[in-house]
Amino acid sequence: MNEKKKQQYFTKGLLNWYRTSDRPMPWKGEKNPYLIWLSEIILQQTRVEQGLPYYERFKAKYPTVIDLANAPEDELMKLWEGLGYYSRARNLHATAKIIATEYKGIFPKDYKTILSLKGVGPYTAAAIASFAYGLPHAVVDGNVYRVLSRYFGIDLAIDSTIGKKEFTKLAGAVLDVTDPGVYNQAIMDFGATYCTPKAPKCGHCNLKKSCVAFQEKAIAKYPFKSKKLKKRTRYFNFLVVEDAKSQVLIEKRTGKDIWQQLYQFPLIETEVATNEDALKNQDLFKAILKSTGLKSLVPSKPFSQMLSHQKIVAVFWKIKIAKHKNDAKSDRKIIASTDLENYAFPRVIDLFLQDKTLYLDMR
Numbered sequence: 598m599n600e601k602k603k604q605q606y607f608t609k610g611l612l613n614w615y616r617t618s619d620r621p622m623p624w625k626g627e628k629n630p631y632l633i634w635l636s637e638i639i640l641q642q643t644r645v646e647q648g649l650p651y652y653e654r655f656k657a658k659y660p661t662v663i664d665l666a667n668a669p670e671d672e673l674m675k676l677w678e679g680l681g682y683y684s685r686a687r688n689l690h691a692t693a694k695i696i697a698t699e700y701k702g703i704f705p706k707d708y709k710t711i712l713s714l715k716g717v718g719p720y721t722a723a724a725i726a727s728f729a730y731g732l733p734h735a736v737v738d739g740n741v742y743r744v745l746s747r748y749f750g751i752d753l754a755i756d757s758t759i760g761k762k763e764f765t766k767l768a769g770a771v772l773d774v775t776d777p778g779v780y781n782q783a784i785m786d787f788g789a790t791y792c793t794p795k796a797p798k799c800g801h802c803n804l805k806k807s808c809v810a811f812q813e814k815a816i817a818k819y820p821f822k823s824k825k826l827k828k829r830t831r832y833f834n835f836l837v838v839e840d841a842k843s844q845v846l847i848e849k850r851t852g853k854d855i856w857q858q859l860y861q862f863p864l865i866e867t868e869v870a871t872n873e874d875a876l877k878n879q880d881l882f883k884a885i886l887k888s889t890g891l892k893s894l895v896p897s898k899p900f901s902q903m904l905s906h907q908k909i910v911a912v913f914w915k916i917k918i919a920k921h922k923n924d925a926k927s928d929r930k931i932i933a934s935t936d937l938e939n940y941a942f943p944r945v946i947d948l949f950l951q952d953k954t955l956y957l958d959m960r
């Protein structure tokens with residue numbers, strides 16, 4: 598079979614498979630670009646089962662892009678809480694505001710303009726353009742790399758410039774231009790449910806006879822990667838400073854780091870896991886605890902959270918004091934511990950607050 602024929606065979610086989618597959622999703626067949634965009638942003642780096650309830654909540658709370666644009670930031674971040682990759686929520690908000698003002702509430706209709714929106718990469722732009730407007734743009738992501746590399750036996754690294762270029766070219770060549778939306782949905786579903794990273798369902802796959810990886814018995818070999826990501830471990834010490842009235846200190850993360858706009862307890866980051874004496878020597882510790890009447894200091898067990906490039910190991914130091922001091926220069930808030938649930942926190946703090954085995958009496 599020549600290359601063109603093989604590509605046509607792949608497209609036909611994939612669409613045949615899709616006709617018999619059944620993967621209901623609330624956004625399937627959706628033509629409203631705003632809702633497609635919302636679902637795609639929520640699903641970036643998120644499993645469908647995890648993203649689904651968030652999509653439903655956002656759709657109910659902000660049925661139009663104008664509603665989303667007008668949402669108070671803290672409310673939106675609270676609704677996003679637990680989904681991770683919070684820059685997505687910030688970009689969602691920023692883009693909604695731009696669509697509401699610059700585009701008068703009408704979602705852009707051409708691929709280039711969609712791609713220019715903040716937080717929208719080629720994958721999301723192709724999904725919106727093809728689902729909402731039937732435009733011939735192929736989605737290319739990890740699922741697509743895997744399916745194409747296995748089926749066509751491509752050993753170019755998917756994290757190399759040349760690899761990305763070739764896969765994008767091939768994805769465009771196998772796209773069914775008569776119905777790009779259906780084709781894109783088909784390859785997404787096929788990668789997510791059939792040609793999965795581990796244990797693909799090759800035995801039942803209607804493409805297996807012409808699939809290079811299957812024929813070579815080399816499925817684990819594909820897709821190729823040139824480098825392995827090394828995760829950095831960071832040690833976070835959160836100061837949970839509680840006074841006699843059960844009030845605690847929180848602050849908003851505003852720096853150029855992870856978790857922007859989320860709340861946290863005052864944080865001391867250290868190079869390695871630290872102990873009580875070393876912690877007490879930190880400037881921030883001294884500044885916060887000065888003349889508050891420190892009564893006790895007890896560390897929690899370590900909690901961890903994996904991010905794409907880093908691992909966070911967090912210890913929560915429960916610090917009992919007599920009274921918080923009023924510091925007009927500080928942006929920190931003093932709030933009742935029963936109000937903590939009204940703020941959006943990173944997942945690792947939520948894990949701490951929800952841990953029923955803790956000695957803490959919060960929440």
Ligand code: SF4
Binds near residue numbers: 744748799811
């Ligand atoms: S035979 Fe297996 S590896 Fe090949 S396309 Fe089908 S599911 Fe993927």
